Amino acid sequence: MRTMQTAANLMPIPGHVDPVPVPRAAAPRSDGRVDLIGLTRDEIRAALESAGLEPKQAKLRAKQIFHWLYNRGATEFAQMTDIAKAQHPWLTERFVIGRPEVVEAQVSTDGTRKWLLRSPDGQDYEAVFIPDADRGTLCVSSQVGCTLNCTFCHTGTMRLVRNLTAGEIVGQVMLARDALGEWPSQPEGRMLTNIVMMGMGEPLYNFDHVRDALKLVMDGDGLALSKRRITLSTSGVVPMMARAGEEIGVNLAVSLHAVTKEVRDEIVPLNRKYGIEELLQACADYPGANNARRITFEYVMLKDKNDSDEEAHELVRLLRKYRLPAKVNLIPFNPWPGAPYDTSTPERVRRFSDIIFEAGISAPVRTPRGRDIDAACGQLKTAAEKKSRAERDREAAEAAAQAAA
Numbered sequence: 001m002r003t004m005q006t007a008a009n010l011m012p013i014p015g016h017v018d019p020v021p022v023p024r025a026a027a028p029r030s031d032g033r034v035d036l037i038g039l040t041r042d043e044i045r046a047a048l049e050s051a052g053l054e055p056k057q058a059k060l061r062a063k064q065i066f067h068w069l070y071n072r073g074a075t076e077f078a079q080m081t082d083i084a085k086a087q088h089p090w091l092t093e094r095f096v097i098g099r100p101e102v103v104e105a106q107v108s109t110d111g112t113r114k115w116l117l118r119s120p121d122g123q124d125y126e127a128v129f130i131p132d133a134d135r136g137t138l139c140v141s142s143q144v145g146c147t148l149n150c151t152f153c154h155t156g157t158m159r160l161v162r163n164l165t166a167g168e169i170v171g172q173v174m175l176a177r178d179a180l181g182e183w184p185s186q187p188e189g190r191m192l193t194n195i196v197m198m199g200m201g202e203p204l205y206n207f208d209h210v211r212d213a214l215k216l217v218m219d220g221d222g223l224a225l226s227k228r229r230i231t232l233s234t235s236g237v238v239p240m241m242a243r244a245g246e247e248i249g250v251n252l253a254v255s256l257h258a259v260t261k262e263v264r265d266e267i268v269p270l271n272r273k274y275g276i277e278e279l280l281q282a283c284a285d286y287p288g289a290n291n292a293r294r295i296t297f298e299y300v301m302l303k304d305k306n307d308s309d310e311e312a313h314e315l316v317r318l319l320r321k322y323r324l325p326a327k328v329n330l331i332p333f334n335p336w337p338g339a340p341y342d343t344s345t346p347e348r349v350r351r352f353s354d355i356i357f358e359a360g361i362s363a364p365v366r367t368p369r370g371r372d373i374d375a376a377c378g379q380l381k382t383a384a385e386k387k388s389r390a391e392r393d394r395e396a397a398e399a400a401a402q403a404a405a
Helices: 041-050 055-070 085-094 167-181 205-217 237-249 259-265 276-284 307-323 346-358 389-405
Strands: 101-107 113-118 126-130 135-141 194-197 230-234 251-255 293-300 326-332
Touching: 041 230, 041 346, 113 167, 113 326, 126 167, 135 167, 167 205, 194 205, 205 230, 230 237, 237 276, 237 293, 251 276, 276 307, 293 346, 307 326, 326 346, 326 389
Parallel strands: 135 194, 194 230, 230 251, 251 293, 293 326
Antiparallel strands: 101 113, 113 126, 126 135
């Protein structure tokens, strides 16, 4: 079962001499129980057999439990009405239906929601839900911290602690469904319609767990979200991109942010390992990319750094050179304390967008969301790093005292 970091995550990326960053593994639960969230039907069946159920019964129970977990959103075995009540205590003693602990939930004036979440081993990470008139998008984290050190990104100033497990990744989706009251799963009428792997961390440096979590999200008998409504964002881990297309098959977004080696080396240091030309060739080779499923290029607008007319024209030239079915998302820089950059002026952003649009390439300007709660693009950084644990414990004690008064 995938409850610990696998050895594959600690090996060099195939085809490249540089190793994947080595975060530490998730700690096992202190109570010894197995968390079922993040497990497939076969893994649930194997866990039940290991706990003592005979194979035929384990197979039946696994099917029932899978449905209750991922389609109905059950959080207790007592809710599973087609499993005999006498078996509920046996299941509760050996297994747990996990959810991330919500340390803090914030709601922006624009309706954006941000959750500070905590794992059983005390690690903090964040998820953000962004509601729009025609969709609702959940921004999901893949790691605790980040290793990429992109200089414009607040999350990039954090140290990498560990990869999130498949259960912790899919758990963010399930917690959002809990908060929005969207169980059982249904394809129509729900607020949470889209997922973007654009939260904390680089998804392709946690490939196995991201893949396994997204397969659960896409399972038609479970969370049942179409792969066309899921986007995986990468800063350009080139050797893993083709594998992502083949094994996951979701939409691809690439954090480009610059069109010259000098500038991208500075603001996206991964460019020193996988350059722009190598990255764009990997985009051209991405399985399933076509005009109906365009690759999205994220481009944060930094004043006097990457926002000139010349750079807009160079971006057009590069996309044409590689014949990429592309959309360019222009993102006004979201400031954070100590940030080394300023936001491009609205006039400069519009001019940059116009140049790309005039070349026949879509280049919408993203409207910043959730800035007042640090939930906008590039701003995610766990409140645990902004505020000491002692301060948070004191606030919790004061809140409890007020509630009791």
